[in-house]
Amino acid sequence: MNTDLLKRLCETPGIPGREERVRDLIISEVKGLFDDITTDPMGNLMCRRDPRGRRTSSKKKSTAKKKSSGARPKKVMLACHMDEIGFYVKAIDDKGFIRIQPAGGFDPRNMFSRRVLVCTKGGDIVGSMNPGGRPIHISSAEERSKVPEVKDFFIDIGLPAADVKRKVRVGDMIVWHEPFEEVGHKVMSKALDNRIACWLGIESVRALEKSGVAHSCELHCVFTVQEEVGLRGARTAGSAIEPDIALGLDTTLACDTPGVPSEESVTKQGDGAVLHVMDSSIISDHELINDLEAVAKKKRIKVQRSILPRGGQDGGAMQQAMKGCRAAGLSVGTRYIHSVTEMIHKSDLEAARDLVAAWIPTVK
Numbered sequence: 001m002n003t004d005l006l007k008r009l010c011e012t013p014g015i016p017g018r019e020e021r022v023r024d025l026i027i028s029e030v031k032g033l034f035d036d037i038t039t040d041p042m043g044n045l046m047c048r049r050d051p052r053g054r055r056t057s058s059k060k061k062s063t064a065k066k067k068s069s070g071a072r073p074k075k076v077m078l079a080c081h082m083d084e085i086g087f088y089v090k091a092i093d094d095k096g097f098i099r100i101q102p103a104g105g106f107d108p109r110n111m112f113s114r115r116v117l118v119c120t121k122g123g124d125i126v127g128s129m130n131p132g133g134r135p136i137h138i139s140s141a142e143e144r145s146k147v148p149e150v151k152d153f154f155i156d157i158g159l160p161a162a163d164v165k166r167k168v169r170v171g172d173m174i175v176w177h178e179p180f181e182e183v184g185h186k187v188m189s190k191a192l193d194n195r196i197a198c199w200l201g202i203e204s205v206r207a208l209e210k211s212g213v214a215h216s217c218e219l220h221c222v223f224t225v226q227e228e229v230g231l232r233g234a235r236t237a238g239s240a241i242e243p244d245i246a247l248g249l250d251t252t253l254a255c256d257t258p259g260v261p262s263e264e265s266v267t268k269q270g271d272g273a274v275l276h277v278m279d280s281s282i283i284s285d286h287e288l289i290n291d292l293e294a295v296a297k298k299k300r301i302k303v304q305r306s307i308l309p310r311g312g313q314d315g316g317a318m319q320q321a322m323k324g325c326r327a328a329g330l331s332v333g334t335r336y337i338h339s340v341t342e343m344i345h346k347s348d349l350e351a352a353r354d355l356v357a358a359w360i361p362t363v364k
Protein backbone atom coordinates (compact mmCIF):
# COMPACT_ATOMS: atom_id res chain seq x y z
CA MET A 1 0.00 0.00 0.00
CA ASN A 2 1.34 3.41 -1.00
CA THR A 3 1.02 5.69 2.01
CA ASP A 4 2.27 8.93 0.43
CA LEU A 5 -1.17 10.58 0.19
CA LEU A 6 -2.16 9.43 3.68
CA LYS A 7 1.05 10.89 5.10
CA ARG A 8 0.40 14.25 3.45
CA LEU A 9 -3.21 14.24 4.67
CA CYS A 10 -2.15 13.42 8.23
CA GLU A 11 0.60 16.02 8.39
CA THR A 12 -1.55 18.88 7.09
CA PRO A 13 -2.97 20.92 10.01
CA GLY A 14 -6.78 21.23 10.14
CA ILE A 15 -8.88 21.52 13.30
CA PRO A 16 -12.67 22.06 13.56
CA GLY A 17 -13.43 25.31 11.77
CA ARG A 18 -9.97 25.52 10.17
CA GLU A 19 -10.02 22.71 7.63
CA GLU A 20 -8.98 24.86 4.65
CA ARG A 21 -5.49 23.44 4.19
CA VAL A 22 -6.77 19.86 4.19
CA ARG A 23 -9.54 20.88 1.79
CA ASP A 24 -7.04 22.45 -0.62
CA LEU A 25 -4.95 19.27 -0.57
CA ILE A 26 -8.01 17.12 -1.32
CA ILE A 27 -9.10 19.42 -4.16
CA SER A 28 -5.68 18.96 -5.76
CA GLU A 29 -6.03 15.16 -5.48
CA VAL A 30 -9.55 14.51 -6.78
CA LYS A 31 -9.33 15.99 -10.26
CA GLY A 32 -10.93 13.69 -12.81
CA LEU A 33 -12.79 11.62 -10.24
CA PHE A 34 -15.85 13.86 -9.89
CA ASP A 35 -18.15 15.85 -12.19
CA ASP A 36 -18.69 18.76 -9.85
CA ILE A 37 -16.65 20.03 -6.92
CA THR A 38 -17.87 22.89 -4.73
CA THR A 39 -17.30 24.22 -1.24
CA ASP A 40 -20.43 25.10 0.73
CA PRO A 41 -20.67 28.19 2.97
CA MET A 42 -19.64 26.21 6.05
CA GLY A 43 -16.55 24.79 4.35
CA ASN A 44 -17.70 21.28 3.44
CA LEU A 45 -16.09 20.08 0.22
CA MET A 46 -18.89 18.60 -1.89
CA CYS A 47 -17.80 16.27 -4.69
CA ARG A 48 -20.46 14.85 -7.01
CA ARG A 49 -19.94 11.92 -9.37
CA ASP A 50 -22.78 11.32 -11.78
CA PRO A 51 -23.97 7.83 -12.76
CA ARG A 52 -21.57 5.99 -15.07
CA GLY A 53 -22.27 3.38 -17.68
CA ARG A 54 -19.99 0.42 -18.16
CA ARG A 55 -16.88 1.63 -19.90
CA THR A 56 -16.28 0.37 -23.41
CA SER A 57 -13.14 0.63 -25.49
CA SER A 58 -14.66 3.16 -27.88
CA LYS A 59 -16.29 5.40 -25.30
CA LYS A 60 -14.56 6.00 -22.04
CA LYS A 61 -17.09 7.80 -19.88
CA SER A 62 -20.58 7.09 -21.11
CA THR A 63 -23.17 8.49 -18.78
CA ALA A 64 -25.74 5.87 -17.78
CA LYS A 65 -29.17 6.29 -19.27
CA LYS A 66 -31.94 6.98 -16.83
CA LYS A 67 -34.12 3.88 -16.48
CA SER A 68 -37.42 5.45 -17.36
CA SER A 69 -38.82 8.93 -17.69
CA GLY A 70 -39.07 10.64 -14.35
CA ALA A 71 -36.85 8.14 -12.53
CA ARG A 72 -34.02 9.82 -10.72
CA PRO A 73 -30.85 8.09 -9.67
CA LYS A 74 -30.43 7.18 -6.01
CA LYS A 75 -28.31 9.69 -4.14
CA VAL A 76 -25.53 8.14 -2.11
CA MET A 77 -23.59 10.35 0.29
CA LEU A 78 -20.26 9.47 1.84
CA ALA A 79 -19.09 11.71 4.69
CA CYS A 80 -15.39 11.94 5.50
CA HIS A 81 -14.58 14.52 8.13
CA MET A 82 -11.51 16.63 7.49
CA ASP A 83 -10.98 18.00 10.99
CA GLU A 84 -8.61 16.60 13.59
CA ILE A 85 -8.84 17.46 17.28
CA GLY A 86 -6.78 20.52 18.13
CA PHE A 87 -6.71 23.81 19.98
CA TYR A 88 -7.32 27.49 19.49
CA VAL A 89 -5.15 30.19 21.04
CA LYS A 90 -7.35 31.48 23.89
CA ALA A 91 -5.01 34.05 25.42
CA ILE A 92 -1.36 35.07 25.63
CA ASP A 93 -0.25 35.89 29.17
CA ASP A 94 2.19 38.59 30.26
CA LYS A 95 5.13 36.15 30.16
CA GLY A 96 4.33 35.06 26.61
CA PHE A 97 2.79 31.69 27.44
CA ILE A 98 -0.04 30.72 25.12
CA ARG A 99 -3.23 29.48 26.80
CA ILE A 100 -5.42 27.05 24.89
CA GLN A 101 -9.04 26.30 24.11
CA PRO A 102 -9.61 22.69 22.99
CA ALA A 103 -11.66 21.92 19.87
CA GLY A 104 -12.55 18.25 20.26
CA GLY A 105 -12.23 15.67 23.01
CA PHE A 106 -8.80 15.45 24.68
CA ASP A 107 -7.57 13.12 27.38
CA PRO A 108 -5.11 15.26 29.38
CA ARG A 109 -2.99 12.15 29.99
CA ASN A 110 -2.10 12.24 26.27
CA MET A 111 -1.10 15.91 26.33
CA PHE A 112 2.12 15.94 28.32
CA SER A 113 5.36 17.20 26.76
CA ARG A 114 4.09 17.55 23.21
CA ARG A 115 5.62 19.37 20.30
CA VAL A 116 2.96 21.57 18.73
CA LEU A 117 2.55 23.79 15.69
CA VAL A 118 1.00 27.20 16.25
CA CYS A 119 -0.38 28.10 12.82
CA THR A 120 -0.22 31.87 12.42
CA LYS A 121 -0.78 34.28 9.56
CA GLY A 122 3.01 34.59 9.19
CA GLY A 123 3.67 30.84 9.23
CA ASP A 124 3.68 27.76 11.47
CA ILE A 125 5.67 28.10 14.70
CA VAL A 126 6.94 25.09 16.65
CA GLY A 127 6.30 25.14 20.38
CA SER A 128 6.22 22.95 23.47
CA MET A 129 3.05 22.04 25.37
CA ASN A 130 3.14 21.15 29.07
CA PRO A 131 0.87 21.51 32.10
CA GLY A 132 1.44 24.17 34.74
CA GLY A 133 3.09 22.99 37.97
CA ARG A 134 6.38 21.67 39.25
CA PRO A 135 8.52 19.01 37.47
CA ILE A 136 9.29 15.69 39.14
CA HIS A 137 12.45 16.90 40.89
CA ILE A 138 10.64 19.40 43.06
CA SER A 139 7.05 18.16 43.22
CA SER A 140 5.38 16.32 46.08
CA ALA A 141 3.99 12.78 45.77
CA GLU A 142 0.49 14.23 45.98
CA GLU A 143 1.15 16.68 43.12
CA ARG A 144 2.53 13.88 40.94
CA SER A 145 -0.56 11.71 41.47
CA LYS A 146 -2.95 14.33 40.06
CA VAL A 147 -3.84 14.50 36.37
CA PRO A 148 -4.11 18.13 35.26
CA GLU A 149 -7.11 19.41 33.32
CA VAL A 150 -6.89 20.46 29.66
CA LYS A 151 -7.10 24.11 30.69
CA ASP A 152 -3.93 23.74 32.80
CA PHE A 153 -1.76 23.18 29.72
CA PHE A 154 0.09 26.02 28.03
CA ILE A 155 2.42 26.52 25.10
CA ASP A 156 5.91 27.98 25.10
CA ILE A 157 7.29 29.15 21.72
CA GLY A 158 10.57 30.37 23.15
CA LEU A 159 10.03 34.07 22.56
CA PRO A 160 9.53 37.12 24.79
CA ALA A 161 5.90 38.11 25.41
CA ALA A 162 6.03 41.12 23.07
CA ASP A 163 7.21 38.94 20.17
CA VAL A 164 4.61 36.26 20.91
CA LYS A 165 1.87 38.89 20.97
CA ARG A 166 3.09 40.31 17.66
CA LYS A 167 3.18 36.93 15.88
CA VAL A 168 0.30 35.01 17.47
CA ARG A 169 -3.34 36.03 17.64
CA VAL A 170 -6.26 34.77 19.68
CA GLY A 171 -8.05 32.31 17.38
CA ASP A 172 -4.94 30.89 15.69
CA MET A 173 -5.06 27.10 15.42
CA ILE A 174 -2.72 24.73 17.19
CA VAL A 175 -2.10 21.10 16.28
CA TRP A 176 0.18 18.40 17.58
CA HIS A 177 3.45 18.33 15.65
CA GLU A 178 4.24 14.65 15.23
CA PRO A 179 5.31 12.73 12.12
CA PHE A 180 3.35 10.11 10.21
CA GLU A 181 5.18 6.79 10.40
CA GLU A 182 4.84 3.25 9.11
CA VAL A 183 5.27 0.78 11.97
CA GLY A 184 5.31 -2.89 11.08
CA HIS A 185 2.02 -3.63 9.28
CA LYS A 186 0.49 -0.40 10.58
CA VAL A 187 0.43 3.33 10.09
CA MET A 188 0.78 5.74 13.00
CA SER A 189 -0.11 9.42 13.19
CA LYS A 190 -1.76 12.07 15.33
CA ALA A 191 -4.55 12.58 12.77
CA LEU A 192 -5.61 9.16 11.46
CA ASP A 193 -8.97 10.30 12.93
CA ASN A 194 -10.08 11.17 10.39
CA ARG A 195 -7.65 11.66 7.52
CA ILE A 196 -8.04 7.94 6.86
CA ALA A 197 -11.59 8.73 5.76
CA CYS A 198 -10.35 11.55 3.52
CA TRP A 199 -7.99 8.95 2.04
CA LEU A 200 -10.87 6.44 1.75
CA GLY A 201 -13.14 8.96 0.03
CA ILE A 202 -10.47 9.64 -2.58
CA GLU A 203 -9.04 6.14 -2.96
CA SER A 204 -12.34 4.24 -3.07
CA VAL A 205 -13.60 6.47 -5.88
CA ARG A 206 -10.23 6.18 -7.61
CA ALA A 207 -10.53 2.38 -7.38
CA LEU A 208 -14.06 2.60 -8.78
CA GLU A 209 -12.89 4.82 -11.63
CA LYS A 210 -9.97 2.50 -12.43
CA SER A 211 -12.23 -0.56 -12.44
CA GLY A 212 -14.50 0.98 -15.07
CA VAL A 213 -17.49 -0.65 -13.35
CA ALA A 214 -20.84 1.09 -13.92
CA HIS A 215 -22.85 2.68 -11.13
CA SER A 216 -26.38 3.94 -11.40
CA CYS A 217 -26.36 6.04 -8.23
CA GLU A 218 -25.39 9.69 -8.03
CA LEU A 219 -22.45 9.69 -5.66
CA HIS A 220 -21.79 12.61 -3.31
CA CYS A 221 -18.48 12.31 -1.54
CA VAL A 222 -18.44 15.08 1.07
CA PHE A 223 -15.35 16.03 3.02
CA THR A 224 -17.02 17.52 6.07
CA VAL A 225 -16.06 20.13 8.66
CA GLN A 226 -16.42 20.31 12.43
CA GLU A 227 -17.23 16.66 13.14
CA GLU A 228 -15.15 16.60 16.29
CA VAL A 229 -17.29 19.29 17.93
CA GLY A 230 -20.66 17.70 17.14
CA LEU A 231 -21.11 16.44 13.54
CA ARG A 232 -21.85 19.99 12.41
CA GLY A 233 -20.74 19.97 8.77
CA ALA A 234 -22.43 16.66 7.95
CA ARG A 235 -25.73 18.08 9.20
CA THR A 236 -25.77 21.00 6.75
CA ALA A 237 -24.28 18.97 3.88
CA GLY A 238 -26.82 16.21 4.45
CA SER A 239 -29.62 18.78 4.40
CA ALA A 240 -28.37 20.21 1.12
CA ILE A 241 -27.92 16.88 -0.64
CA GLU A 242 -30.86 14.97 0.88
CA PRO A 243 -29.29 11.56 0.20
CA ASP A 244 -31.28 8.34 -0.03
CA ILE A 245 -28.43 6.37 1.51
CA ALA A 246 -25.47 7.66 3.52
CA LEU A 247 -22.29 6.19 4.93
CA GLY A 248 -20.23 7.88 7.62
CA LEU A 249 -16.60 6.88 7.11
CA ASP A 250 -14.54 7.21 10.26
CA THR A 251 -12.25 5.65 12.77
CA THR A 252 -13.58 3.68 15.72
CA LEU A 253 -11.86 2.20 18.74
CA ALA A 254 -9.60 -0.86 18.66
CA CYS A 255 -8.91 -1.67 22.31
CA ASP A 256 -7.41 -5.09 21.58
CA THR A 257 -4.55 -4.07 23.84
CA PRO A 258 -3.34 -4.83 27.40
CA GLY A 259 -5.64 -3.76 30.23
CA VAL A 260 -8.94 -4.09 28.33
CA PRO A 261 -11.09 -7.27 28.47
CA SER A 262 -11.74 -8.71 25.01
CA GLU A 263 -15.51 -8.09 25.21
CA GLU A 264 -14.71 -4.37 25.50
CA SER A 265 -12.21 -4.24 22.64
CA VAL A 266 -14.86 -2.77 20.25
CA THR A 267 -12.87 -3.99 17.22
CA LYS A 268 -9.81 -6.11 16.56
CA GLN A 269 -7.01 -4.93 14.30
CA GLY A 270 -6.45 -7.06 11.23
CA ASP A 271 -10.02 -8.42 11.29
CA GLY A 272 -11.12 -6.09 8.48
CA ALA A 273 -13.30 -3.05 7.85
CA VAL A 274 -15.86 -2.29 10.55
CA LEU A 275 -19.63 -2.37 10.09
CA HIS A 276 -20.57 0.19 12.73
CA VAL A 277 -23.88 -1.07 14.11
CA MET A 278 -24.41 1.73 16.64
CA ASP A 279 -22.90 4.43 18.81
CA SER A 280 -24.35 7.42 20.73
CA SER A 281 -25.24 9.25 17.51
CA ILE A 282 -26.53 6.54 15.18
CA ILE A 283 -28.23 3.18 15.01
CA SER A 284 -27.24 2.07 11.54
CA ASP A 285 -29.91 0.85 9.10
CA HIS A 286 -29.69 -2.90 9.69
CA GLU A 287 -30.48 -3.80 6.09
CA LEU A 288 -27.72 -1.50 4.90
CA ILE A 289 -25.32 -3.27 7.26
CA ASN A 290 -26.53 -6.59 5.83
CA ASP A 291 -26.03 -5.31 2.26
CA LEU A 292 -22.48 -4.17 3.01
CA GLU A 293 -21.73 -7.49 4.67
CA ALA A 294 -23.09 -9.42 1.66
CA VAL A 295 -20.90 -7.39 -0.73
CA ALA A 296 -17.87 -8.04 1.49
CA LYS A 297 -18.61 -11.77 1.55
CA LYS A 298 -19.01 -11.94 -2.22
CA LYS A 299 -15.79 -10.03 -2.85
CA ARG A 300 -13.92 -11.83 -0.06
CA ILE A 301 -13.25 -8.61 1.84
CA LYS A 302 -12.73 -9.00 5.59
CA VAL A 303 -15.32 -7.23 7.75
CA GLN A 304 -16.29 -7.23 11.41
CA ARG A 305 -19.41 -5.93 13.14
CA SER A 306 -19.01 -3.59 16.05
CA ILE A 307 -20.82 -1.40 18.56
CA LEU A 308 -19.18 1.67 20.06
CA PRO A 309 -20.82 2.25 23.46
CA ARG A 310 -20.05 6.00 23.51
CA GLY A 311 -19.07 8.42 20.77
CA GLY A 312 -20.57 9.69 17.53
CA GLN A 313 -19.89 10.03 13.84
CA ASP A 314 -21.20 11.85 10.75
CA GLY A 315 -23.59 9.00 9.90
CA GLY A 316 -25.79 10.14 12.79
CA ALA A 317 -26.10 13.67 11.42
CA MET A 318 -26.87 12.55 7.86
CA GLN A 319 -29.46 10.04 9.07
CA GLN A 320 -31.41 12.87 10.73
CA ALA A 321 -30.90 15.65 8.17
CA MET A 322 -34.10 16.94 6.53
CA LYS A 323 -36.57 14.08 6.07
CA GLY A 324 -33.97 11.48 7.10
CA CYS A 325 -32.22 8.75 5.14
CA ARG A 326 -30.93 5.21 5.43
CA ALA A 327 -27.52 5.55 7.01
CA ALA A 328 -24.75 3.44 8.44
CA GLY A 329 -21.26 3.84 9.76
CA LEU A 330 -18.29 2.21 8.07
CA SER A 331 -15.23 2.45 10.26
CA VAL A 332 -11.65 1.40 10.67
CA GLY A 333 -10.44 0.15 14.04
CA THR A 334 -7.90 2.52 15.57
CA ARG A 335 -5.68 1.94 18.59
CA TYR A 336 -4.72 4.80 20.95
CA ILE A 337 -7.33 7.11 19.44
CA HIS A 338 -7.10 10.87 20.09
CA SER A 339 -3.39 10.53 20.87
CA VAL A 340 -0.30 11.27 18.74
CA THR A 341 0.20 7.52 18.26
CA GLU A 342 -3.13 6.59 16.66
CA MET A 343 -2.47 3.29 14.89
CA ILE A 344 -4.29 1.49 12.08
CA HIS A 345 -3.61 -1.83 10.37
CA LYS A 346 -3.02 -1.21 6.67
CA SER A 347 -5.03 -4.30 5.68
CA ASP A 348 -8.10 -2.93 7.53
CA LEU A 349 -7.81 0.35 5.65
CA GLU A 350 -7.50 -1.46 2.32
CA ALA A 351 -10.52 -3.61 3.21
CA ALA A 352 -12.59 -0.45 3.87
CA ARG A 353 -11.49 1.05 0.54
CA ASP A 354 -12.30 -2.13 -1.37
CA LEU A 355 -15.69 -2.48 0.32
CA VAL A 356 -16.80 1.09 -0.49
CA ALA A 357 -15.63 0.70 -4.11
CA ALA A 358 -17.43 -2.65 -4.48
CA TRP A 359 -20.63 -1.51 -2.73
CA ILE A 360 -21.31 1.69 -4.73
CA PRO A 361 -22.17 -0.16 -7.99
CA THR A 362 -24.63 -2.38 -6.08
CA VAL A 363 -26.85 0.57 -5.11
CA LYS A 364 -29.77 0.53 -7.52
Ligand SMILES: [Zn+2]
Binds near residue numbers: 194227251
Ligand atom coordinates in the same frame (compact mmCIF):
# COMPACT_ATOMS: atom_id res chain seq x y z
ZN1 LIG B 1 -13.55 10.92 13.70
